[in-house]
Amino acid sequence: MNFALLRNSLRIRLLAGTLVWIVISILVAGWGLGQLFHQHVEAQFDVELKNHLDQLTAQLILDEQNQAQVRLLPSDPRLNKPLSGLYWQIDRIAAAGELPTKAVLRSRSLWDETLAVPADTPADGEIHQHRIEGPQGVTLRVVERTVTIDTHSLRLMVAANESLMTGPIADFKGHLWLALGILGMGLTFAASMQVFVGLAPLRSMQDALGRVRHGDARNMEGTFPNEIMPLVNEFNTVLAQNAEVVERARTQAGNLAHALKTPLSVLSNAANAPEKRDDDLARLVTSQVDTVRKQVDYHLSRAQAAASVQVPGMRTAVEPVIRGLVRVMQRVHAERHLVFVVIPDEASLSFRGEEQDLQEMLGNLIDNASKWAQSRIEIQVKDDSGKLRVNIDDDGKGIAETERDHVLKRGVRADEQVPGTGLGLAITADLARMYGGDLVLAKSSLGGLQVSLILPAV
Template sequence: MPLLAITARASLRLRLLAGTLFWIAASIAVAAWGLGGLFGDHVAKQFYAELKTHLDQLTAHLAVDAQGQPTLTSALSDPRLRLPYGGLYWQVDEIEQAEPAAAPAAGSLRSRSLWDSVLVVPPDAPADGEIHQHRLTGPADRTLGVVERVVRIDQRPDGPARAFRLIVAADERLMREPVTAFNSALWLALGVLGGGLVIAALVQVLIGLAPLRKLRAALGQVRNGDAQSLAGDFPAEVMPLVDEFNAVLAENAEVVSRARTQAGNLAHALKTPLSVLANAATGRDDELSRLVLGQVDTAKRQVDYHLLRARAAAAVRAPGARTPVKAVLEGLLRTMRRLHAERPLELLLQPMSETLVFRGEVHDLQEMLGNVLDNACKWASHLVEVAACVDQGSLLICVDDDGQGIAAADREAVLCRGVRADQQVPGSGLGLAIVDDLAQLYGGELGLADSPLGGLRVLLRLPRGDAAAQIR
């Protein structure tokens, strides 16, 4: 139950359905109880009204013959009264005048339907003119509904009136069976009605929440890079949310663009005086010139590093950016073949899917892969292999070389800024550090391992930007 409650709170669909289904079930239960009760009361009233009609007929036809015995001037019309144990009975008992509170005498007159049975009623007879209504056990131990009255007949003008207790009874099954049949039909009808209401509620919830599914699809397009804003027709209740979200996207895009512009302006503002200092120190062979050139070179590398990191951080916050991987790798490998044309290097790109997409800016992917490939080409003897695939839901790019590799104890150190594995190889010591920082900004990671080719394997894990990644 706690899990169901948590799920219902977390899902708007479940909350709507739970509330609707509860009220449908409650309404059907109340309707069944109310209609069943009303019909039961109606049948009961009809049942006893019919008994009173028979009692009136019995009263009208009761007489005393010449021998002083009670008799009927004509038989009652209902055929059940002539069928043994037919379910409808009447009986006439004479009440002794001397003992009005005592039990009546044995039934002196009764319907053929009673056969050899006698209706045993309570000793207390109703007052003259009153009709009593009660229940008793009749033939075959059936429960009977009973109405009775006392009538008095003057046999002789000078003698006392004789009192007779008139009883009409019927099997209560005649009352219960219609109620049972009605309740069965009622529950069936209400069940069909409830099923229809449940289907209507499901359809209503699905149709009512359809704009939210459409909104989710539009958000997926923005995230995948297929759109720069939410587009489409949405209900009036959802449009304010769409407008606000589009405003946030536009503002965020403006912030990213301004950050890139400021980064470029800062780069030009710093590189110009650094170039002037470098030109001024060039051509002189003294200690001050060498110091200036070294510090200018360090400053340039640090400026490039931090500007690149700032630009990447702004790009990560930009929604919708994605870059096809294969095209970038093919372009970089062509560039590396020209840069290292003086060496007998073979650069191989393993077959990969055209749908592999990096969720990020193309410049950042080129920066990361360019540094990794350049580092592999510098260290490789003859061969560099590049492969890309989907691994554990993310994009994995592997770069292998057949060089000397890096000892496991030294791999963590080369990811630090300014650290170079070999001072004899040209470089600034910032390449892998930049790649590591950029990968972490995108939620990825850079790893180093032994290559099957004998050298170093660089593993670059980055977020995917294709549609399958969003569905997952």
């Protein structure tokens, strides 16, 4: 038996324990009932033999010649059928100094056989029992009694084939074990059904957790037994507290951003004042303010994303977000007359995460593509082995293969002539990896750059 599986599986543990007790109970019941029946049949068999012996004793007399006679033979027809398995015999006990004598009387069922009973000296009227070999080598069960009439001592015996007793016992035990086997199978089936039905709420609970994990629900929903409901309520409380912590973290991140950007703006405006433009200190302050702004934007984005990644139950439809961003980019880059082509999402895929993070990632990528494209941008959403894959292709000049890993680093810009902070791709790549995804750069079929954003799908 695999003890690790037994230890780790509640279902197997319950079934194994129940089956062990069923087997033990059936074995004990079978043995006990068999023994009781055996004792009962054996007692009845001995009673029947003693009844025949009593009848024989009651009808025993001595005739005028002092010869033993049986006035009325026992009525059982088996005693008249040769070698039927039921016999009686009367022997005269030889006096001291006399030679042993043959049977005086015997039943017709003995035919020409005699019963050879072990020599013993029971008291007058006392009953003894023996097991001897009888006609045809079968084992006989014998009861005997010594009776004295006048001066004659007689030995009365009644014997029967033990198969008349053991046969019914064997038949009964065979039927008993068959019945107990059927009972055991029925109990096993009942136990299996009980375990299946008893653990069904756990499967429902697993399905509810799966819906939360896949973003189909924000809480565990369903009807559960009273024994499980406290666990469900506690889990829903944890989910609510987790969501509250994330919301608080977002609020604090926003407050921090506002608190930092205001003094940074003051410093920047002071450094860029007309009378300070030629001042080395002003230029240094302006440069450091820009650096701080980049760092603040980058780390706040990471902090907000890291908080939202921990919240289960998130689900965001991808195509509406893309079309909304395309409408924004068409207005932002209206002077360039770019053509945006959104290839429909046939599978209606959804992102397992927060909409704000998806907007930030796709917004950065589509904005970068809009800056570099000459006239056309294609956006396609597809299923990539259970993952969500968004391909953004442009017909710009692209990025050399040797430079692709370099531009994903924080603060690196592919071209200093194009406006930007150099944080868009870095933030997007970090966000994607936080969600268990990735950002891949490759050559586009349009001639420019293909950016593939890989994210967990619902």
